[in-house]
Amino acid sequence: MLMPHTADPVRERQMETSAAVREGRAEPGRGGIALRLEGISKVYGAGQRRVTALDNLTLSIGAGQLTAIMGSSGSGKTTLLNIMGLLDAASAGSYHMGGRETARLSSDEMAILRKRSIGFVFQSFNLLPRLTALDNAALPLIYHGLPRRRRRERAARLLQHVGLADHLGHTPAQLSGGQCQRVAIARALIARPALLLADEPTGALDSLTASEILRQFSRVNDEFGVTVVIITHDPLVADHCRRRVTVRDGAILADGATP
Amino acid sequence: MMFTAFGAEHGPGMPSHRGPHMALAVLREILRDSIGNLGAGRSRTILSVIGIAIGTAAVIAMLEIGHTARQHAIRLYEAIGVDFVLVRLDANRAGAPLGFAAARHLADAGLGLDAVAPLAVGHGQAVSAGTQVPVSLVAAGPELFTLTEMAAATGRVVTERDGPALFAVVGTDIAGAITRSTGRPPVVGDHIRAGSAVMTIVGRLAETPINPLIGIQFDRAAVVPASAARRVMPFDGVTQIIGRLTPGFDSERMSERVRAYVHRHTRGGDATVMVSAELIENVEKQMRIYQILLLAIGSVSLVVGGIGIMNVMLMSALERRAEIGLRRAIGARAGEIRAMFLAESVMLSTFGSACGLILGMAIGYVFARLSGWQFVVAPSAVPLGIGMALVVGLFFGSYPAARAAAVSPIEALRAT
Ligand SMILES: Nc1ncnc2c1ncn2[C@@H]1O[C@H](COP(=O)(O)OP(=O)(O)OP(=O)(O)O)[C@@H](O)[C@H]1O
Ligand SMILES: [Mg+2]
Numbered sequence: 001m002l003m004p005h006t007a008d009p010v011r012e013r014q015m016e017t018s019a020a021v022r023e024g025r026a027e028p029g030r031g032g033i034a035l036r037l038e039g040i041s042k043v044y045g046a047g048q049r050r051v052t053a054l055d056n057l058t059l060s061i062g063a064g065q066l067t068a069i070m071g072s073s074g075s076g077k078t079t080l081l082n083i084m085g086l087l088d089a090a091s092a093g094s095y096h097m098g099g100r101e102t103a104r105l106s107s108d109e110m111a112i113l114r115k116r117s118i119g120f121v122f123q124s125f126n127l128l129p130r131l132t133a134l135d136n137a138a139l140p141l142i143y144h145g146l147p148r149r150r151r152r153e154r155a156a157r158l159l160q161h162v163g164l165a166d167h168l169g170h171t172p173a174q175l176s177g178g179q180c181q182r183v184a185i186a187r188a189l190i191a192r193p194a195l196l197l198a199d200e201p202t203g204a205l206d207s208l209t210a211s212e213i214l215r216q217f218s219r220v221n222d223e224f225g226v227t228v229v230i231i232t233h234d235p236l237v238a239d240h241c242r243r244r245v246t247v248r249d250g251a252i253l254a255d256g257a258t259p
Numbered sequence: 260m261m262f263t264a265f266g267a268e269h270g271p272g273m274p275s276h277r278g279p280h281m282a283l284a285v286l287r288e289i290l291r292d293s294i295g296n297l298g299a300g301r302s303r304t305i306l307s308v309i310g311i312a313i314g315t316a317a318v319i320a321m322l323e324i325g326h327t328a329r330q331h332a333i334r335l336y337e338a339i340g341v342d343f344v345l346v347r348l349d350a351n352r353a354g355a356p357l358g359f360a361a362a363r364h365l366a367d368a369g370l371g372l373d374a375v376a377p378l379a380v381g382h383g384q385a386v387s388a389g390t391q392v393p394v395s396l397v398a399a400g401p402e403l404f405t406l407t408e409m410a411a412a413t414g415r416v417v418t419e420r421d422g423p424a425l426f427a428v429v430g431t432d433i434a435g436a437i438t439r440s441t442g443r444p445p446v447v448g449d450h451i452r453a454g455s456a457v458m459t460i461v462g463r464l465a466e467t468p469i470n471p472l473i474g475i476q477f478d479r480a481a482v483v484p485a486s487a488a489r490r491v492m493p494f495d496g497v498t499q500i501i502g503r504l505t506p507g508f509d510s511e512r513m514s515e516r517v518r519a520y521v522h523r524h525t526r527g528g529d530a531t532v533m534v535s536a537e538l539i540e541n542v543e544k545q546m547r548i549y550q551i552l553l554l555a556i557g558s559v560s561l562v563v564g565g566i567g568i569m570n571v572m573l574m575s576a577l578e579r580r581a582e583i584g585l586r587r588a589i590g591a592r593a594g595e596i597r598a599m600f601l602a603e604s605v606m607l608s609t610f611g612s613a614c615g616l617i618l619g620m621a622i623g624y625v626f627a628r629l630s631g632w633q634f635v636v637a638p639s640a641v642p643l644g645i646g647m648a649l650v651v652g653l654f655f656g657s658y659p660a661a662r663a664a665a666v667s668p669i670e671a672l673r674a675t
Contacts, residue, residue, distance in 0.1 A: 087588060087668050108592045115590020122672065126585045131295075140589040142292050145284025187589070 032227030033098040033117060033194035034063040035084060040093035042079050042250070053079040054090070055250035061243075063194075064225035066218065068238040071247035077231045078199055080247065084229060085118050085197045086110040098194070115143050119188030121198035125180040127172040127187075133159060133179075134168040137186040144191060158186040162216055178209035185216050189226075196220060198230045202237055214240045289595055293602035297610075307571045308611040310564025314557050315615025315647055316622065319640050321553030323623025325546050326637035328630075332542045335471050336535055343535040344372060344510075345472045346500040346517055351528035356496025359400065359485045361524045365500065370520060371513025375502035376402035378475075379488040385433060385481060387451040390440035392433060395480040396453055398488035406501060407470065409477060414447045414462025416482070423486040427451060427458035430478040434463045451481065456491040458483060472535050473501055510534040561647060564611060565655035572604045572659030576666070583663055584671025597664035604656025605649060612648035616641065 042054040053076045061067055071077050082088040083095060086102060089110075095102045097113070105113070127136045138148075138155035146154075159168055162182040172180050181201060188196055198217065202210035214237055221228045230241060238244050246254040297304075346365075348357060362377035378399045385394035403409065404416050416428045429437075429451065437445045445451075449460045458481065467477040489495055504510060514532035521530040576583070583596055591599075620640065627634035 082669050085588070087672070108594070111587065111590050111592040111595075114588065120588045126581060126588075126672070128582055128585070135295075139586075142288045143285055143586075143590045143595060145281055145288055147288065148291065191590070 032064040032221075032225050034096075035059075035061040035195070035227065035229075036094075036096040037080075037084070038094045038096075040080075040083060040090045040095060042076070042083065042088070043091045053250055054083070056093070057247075057251050059245065059252060059255075061227060061229065064221070064227055065243055066221040066228045066241045067230070067243045067245060068241035069229060069231045069245050069247060070233065070235075070238055071253070073233075075247045076250040077247055079250075081197050081199050081229065081231055084195075085120060086114050115140065115191065117194045119191070119193035119196045121181070121184050121188050121196070121201045123200035123203040125172070125177075125184045125204075127180055127183055129172050132169050132171055133164060133175065133183045136172070136183050137190055139187060140191045154190055155186065158190055159183065162186050176209075177205050178212060181205060181209075181213050182216065185213070185220075189220060194226060196226050196228045198228070200231050200233065202232065202234060207236065210234065210237065211240075285595065286598060289598050290602050293599050293606060296599070296603055297606055303567075303574070304571050304607065307564060307567030308607055308614070310560060310567045311608050311611025311648070311651060312564075312615040312618060314560030314562075314564050314651075315612040315644055316618035317553060317560055317615075318557030318647065319616050319619025319644055320622035320626070321550055321557060321619075322637045322640050322643065323620060323634075324626050325550045325553075326640075327623060327627045327632050327635050329543065329546055330635045331630075331632040332471075332539065334633075335468075336539050338468060339470050339472060339535055340503075341534075341536040341539065342504040342506070343470075343472050344502045344504050344513070345533045346502070346521070347531045347533075348496075348498055348500075348521065348525070349529045349531065351525055354526035354528045355524075356494070357521060357525050357528065359488070359497060362497045362500050363400070363402075365517065365520060366502065368520060370516040371505050371508035371510075372502040372517065373505050374402060374406050375500050376400060376406045377485070377497040377500045378403065379485075379492050379494075379496065380475060380498050381492045381494070383453045385429075385451050385453050387437050387445070387449070388441045390436055392436040393479065394433060394453060395475055395477075396491050397475060397477075397480050397482045398485050398492065399482055400485040403482070403501070406503065407467075407473075407477075409467055410465050411462035412465040413444075414460070416462055416464070417484045419484065419486075421461075421484040421487070423484065423490060425456055425458040425483065425487055425490060426461045427481040427483050428462040428464055429460055429482075430464050430476070430480045431466045432476075432478040433481060453481065453491060454493075458491070472533060472538060473499075504534060510537065561651055565608070565651045568604050568607050568611075568652065569655040569659055571607070572600060572656055573662065575603070576600065576659050576663035579663075580666060580671045583666045584668050584673075587666075587668035588672060593664040596666075597660045600660035600663045601653065601656050604659065605652030608652035608655070609645075609648040612644050612651075616644040619644075 037057060037059045040054055040057045041052065044051045044053055057080065069077050069080065079088070083090050086097070086105070089103070098117070102110070102113070128139070131139070134152055134155050137159055138151035141151040141154065156168055159165060162185055164179060164182055164186070167175060167179060172183070175183065196217070201217070202213050205213060217228055217230060218240060220226050230237065232238055243255070243257060245252060359377050363375060365372050366375045376399060378397055381396045383394055383396055384391050397403075401416070401418050410416065411428055412431070414428065417426050429445065433451075434445055437449070437451075445460050445463070447461055451458050451460055464477055464482070469476055483491055504513060514534075517532050518530050521528055586596060620636070624634045
């Protein structure tokens with residue numbers, strides 16, 4: 001199906017998207033991406049079961065910032081992160097990512113943006129148990145069409161830098177929690193994102209391991225200027241971040257530099 | 260310390276030029292990845308694969324057996340031609356036997372038969388030099404040898420000039436039996452006895468394949484002159500006539516006329532008339548029925564196997580919700596999740612079909628060997644096997660794949 005590019009509106013839109021993303025973010029190592037959320041609301045369910053998870057929330061995050069998001073359970077942190085990460089669309093409001101409005105993007109366009117620009121780290125690591133550390137870290141590159149040998153080369157280099165050079169062939173079951181999370185960080189970084197989003201990345205780890213993981217995030221932020229947003233309950237974790245945003249009932253309660 | 264792993268390659272470092280090329284590369288990697296996903300083999304996966312294997316095996320075995328049998332039939336009939344006619348006279352105690360002279364006249368009576376060879380066939384035991392073998396005694400004129408292109412390997416065949424003399428030309432198996440018992444092949448002038456008749460061997464027939472229409476094993480026969488028929492047979496007259504249909508003559512009409520002729524000359528006797536072309540048609544018709552039957556069995560097994568695959572893939576889509584969510588998060592589009600699941604179901608069905616293809620071929624081979632036929636690989640077997648695998652995999656995989664693709668990434672991520 002080789003069509004002239006101009007005759008394919010979908011492809012045109014995709015090309016526009018990627019062009020915007022390319023402009024909006026510098027190469028990894030030259031900076032991250034700026035986020036601007038304005039009047040964002042997110043409503044789940046309807047009628048009696050209607051839940052307002054985010055309520056007219058406005059938040060701007062500069063390119064290359066390292067931001068912690070705190071707040072009690074159910075305050076809407078994960079919902080906010082999902083919207084920032086283009087995993088979910090807001091019910092109302094506008095979200096600019098690197099200068100581009102994302103509200104009217106199709107699901108496929110959001111997937112392409114996630115693939116090219118966003119890395120995720122989760123509390124429960126979300127590694128595939130049947131894959132080795134190497135293949136877990138390399139997984140995203142499948143969707144970039146990279147052949148396995150090159151995927152593994154890049155994953156190996158990245159795993160080496162998170163200190164797992166000796167564990168490339170281990171499956172998640174053979175790794176400790178901290179090691180698993182480092183594999184997940186490598187996976188999040190492998191496609192050289194401009195934005196790294198982490199939802200309670202240290203929630204399942206002891207404090208020593210947690211600070212180890214946090215150092216990884218700081219490094220990524222320092223050395224490449226990748227924009228990093230970390231959700232956490234742990235004030236010690238938040239202390240690592242230059243900016244701390246507190247969410248309550250779906251709105252910003254406090255926002256400021258870490259004391 | 261520099262994070263060199265991250266910045267080592269400049270630019271995006273991956274095929275960033277979009278377009279069909281890029282999409283193909285992604286699809287290729289998704290398909291390769293799916294192969295790895297199948298490595299997590301569980302018992303129900305194996306069961307569903309067995310279902311597909313059995314279905315494919317049934318269809319392929321059916322195809323192979325049908326094909327081999329048809330090739331066998333065609334080869335046989337190629338040897339005798341489609342215009343071969345057999346007139347078998349029914350037992351007729353009340354009437355008169357059909358004489359050789361009257362039977363020979365069939366060819367000149369303009370009834371639709373060109374050449375004819377009347378035969379009187381009886382069965383008995385041949386005794387020679389102390390051995391005893393079952394033998395078909397055939398009394399025939401020289402037309403038999405021209406019509407069937409049979410010839411003597413040594414000595415000569417019997418002719419009209421032999422008159423009622425008890426001369427016999429024997430088949431190779433009879434000659435072989437004599438050789439085994441006496442230690443030397445029979446020579447012209449040796450004697451062979453059947454019942455009370457003692458015949459003098461004048462020759463040995465060349466090896467002759469069984470003519471499916473005549474049904475006489477000439478390798479185990481002794482052919483005597485037509486005029487000697489009444490000296491070796493317990494009955495009188497012709498038992499069957501072989502002939503060739505006049506070109507362009509309608510076989511039905513010929514059959515009717517021949518039967519009327521027999522009726523007239525035997526005072527009420529009847530005959531069964533068979534033409535090789537009709538027999539070939541019958542064989543093919545039977546093969547078709549047989550094939551439809553096996554095709555039905557195969558289809559049912561395939562559907563059962565397909566439902567098994569659908570079940571496996573639905574379970575897999577459920578169990579791998581977290582994985583689907585993760586893949587969506589790292590940038591897989593819904594269509595790419597669908598492609599992954601479709602690829603997995605097609606691989607399952609292809610694996611099953613490949614096993615079934617081998618099994619079906621093996622069944623066909625064993626069947627052919629047991630039937631004494633030559634095994635021929637049906638040209639459509641492999642394409643059919645591949646086609647079935649694709650159709651079953653795509654058809655029964657599409658629903659689970661659609662379900663997997665429809666999983667919302669946030670719901671799936673929440674599942675962990
Ligand atoms: N898919 C959903 N359907 C209905 N309600 C939802 C859904 N997702 C979240 N919610 C609700 O939205 C609110 C915010 O949820 P969210 O997961 O964002 O909280 P959180 O701050 O991440 O909490 P925690 O610290 O426990 O992870 C909660 O009341 C939750 O019940
Ligand atoms: Mg949460």
